[in-house]
Amino acid sequence: MREKEVFKEKYLTIDEALNLIKTEDVIVTGLGAAEPKEILKNLHKISDRVKDVTVTTCLPLEPAEYYMDARYKDSFKMDGWFFTAPMRKAQRNGNVYLIPNHLHLTAFKRQFHKKTNIYMGTATPPDKHGYLSLSLSNIYEKRVLKEADLVILEINKNYPRTLGDMEIHISDVDYLVETDYEVPTLPDVEPNEKDLIIGKYVAERINDGDCIQLGIGGIPNAVAASLMGKKDLGIHTEMFTTGMMKLVKAGVATGKKKNFNNGKHVAGFALGTKELYDFLDDNPSVMMMDGYWTNDPYVIAQNDNQVSINTTLEVDLTGQCASESLGPFQFSATGGQADTAVGSQMSKNGRSFITLYSTAMVKNKETGEREEISKIVPFLKQGAAVSLSRNDVDMVVTEYGVAELRGTNIKERVERLINIAHPKFREELSKQAKELGILY
Incomplete structure (x- = not known):
């Protein structure tokens, strides 16, 4: 490769790259599939010579030893903008902590707090122009x-090779490490029966020509599947998903009705199947842009008919959404939920949906048996983070229907949310609401 010869002084081995890391360095890595997998897999190997290295991540996929193994916690700690399953497990080690954030402000606020010594991520090889x-x-x-x-x-x-605001010149990069692993994927999980019911409720309220944002998980996948009969949908989203790709390929999402970035599908990152990545390669219809811009509520609001669809873990009877923690135990993060929910409601004819199953199966601490509990509750679990304020909740959807909360008072909210709770919990929820003084 000619470009490698021209810039050969920039190429390092994994070990040479690791040797550049020093005690107390602050490292930031790419999000999701953009993380430098090989470097992170080997990072623990320098634990004997470094202390207090901070690795700042978002949606990391690699269960790397440097943070999963408690033996290395004096050498490395992880600060995360969004937790994944490995991080949920490792937080008990005492070296993994959340950075509370709205996704579009991640870099802006972090740079205010801590100087980044090293950025490590992934990229395509340089082209003939060095980009x-x-x-x-x-x-x-x-x-x-x-x-x-x-x-x-x-x-x-x-x-x-994605397009939009993704290009950088090799002169802005200090070192390159050549790798050849398969790009990390997110399986395209088939929606279950509850997902499909919820997806149908949401799809019924989406019109031809609307501009959509979908979150991550089974319910958003079901929404995408339920939209196959629509026409000329637009896409302005933080995450470009496999479901969105299917809508584009089917001619459902064309962007032709967008009043902003007409004909373009706008996103901040992508995560999904190999088919998705093949679709994105050199595709001029997809604009991958800076999340500071893509997720700015005021930018989102420039799209008429913008619709956001996200998920939550628990909703209280006044509409507060705990979308990222189970009590004080961190599960994920706010991510772009507030960005997109607020931006969509600021949009002309915009709407925002928060979706969840009405119940969950959890282990009873006293009996050890699994039992079904309501996810619509009188008040959130002690220590739970409020990811979306009740002031910013529009429509809440379960497999039992849609609660429209925009502009409602507390009594109306309580009644509407009880109506979409599982039937076997509705009487008890009404009783508890009266005992708490939020329903008379």
Whole structure:
């Protein structure tokens, strides 16, 4: 490869890249599939010579030893903008902590607090002009990269070359590590019966020509599947999903009715199947943009008929949504939920949906047996984070219907949310609401 010869002084091995990391360095890595997988897999190998290295992540997929194994907690700690399953497990080690955030402000607020010494992420190999694509995420990557003292990128020919605001010149990169692993994927899980019922309720309230945002998980996937009969949908979203790709391929999402970025599908990052990545490669219809811009509620609101669809873990009877923690135990993060919910409601004819199952199966601490509990509750679990204020909730959807909360008073909210709770919990919820003095 000619470009490798021209810039050969920038190419390092994994070990040479690791040797650049020092005690008390602050590292930021790419989001999701944009994380530098090989460097992170080997990071624990320098634990004997470094202390107090902070690795700042978002939606990490690699269960790397440096944070999963408690033996290394004096050498490394992880600060995360969004938790994943490995982080949920590792937080008990005492070296994994959440950075509370709205997704569009991740880089902006973090840079106010801590200087980034090293940015590490992924990119496509440089083209004949010396330009690389950051490929699968620019939620904060390009913004942090410009401020970091040192930039190290794993380049990988398997990554799609995405367009929009993803290009950087090799002169802005200090070092490259050549890799050849398959791009991390997110399986396209088939929606279950509850997902499909909820998806149908949401789809009934989406019109031809609406501009959509979908979150992550089975319910958003079901919504995407339920939209196949619509026409000329637009896409302005933080995460470009496999379900969205299917809508574009089917001719359902065309962007032709968008009054803003007409004909373009706008996103901040992508995560999904290999088919999705093949679709994104050199695709000029998809604009991958800076998350500071993509998720700004005022930018989102410029799309008429913007609709956001997200999920939550628990909703109280006044509409407060705990979408990221089970009591004080961190499960995920706010992410872009508030960004997109608020931006959508600011949009002309915009709407916002929060979706959840009406119940969950949990272990009873006293008996050890699993029991069914309501996810619509009189008050959130002690220590739960309120991810979406009741002031910002529009419509709440379960498999039992839709509660429209926009502009409602507390009594109306309580009654409407009880009506979409599981039938076997409705009487008790009414009783508890009266005891709490929120229903008379």
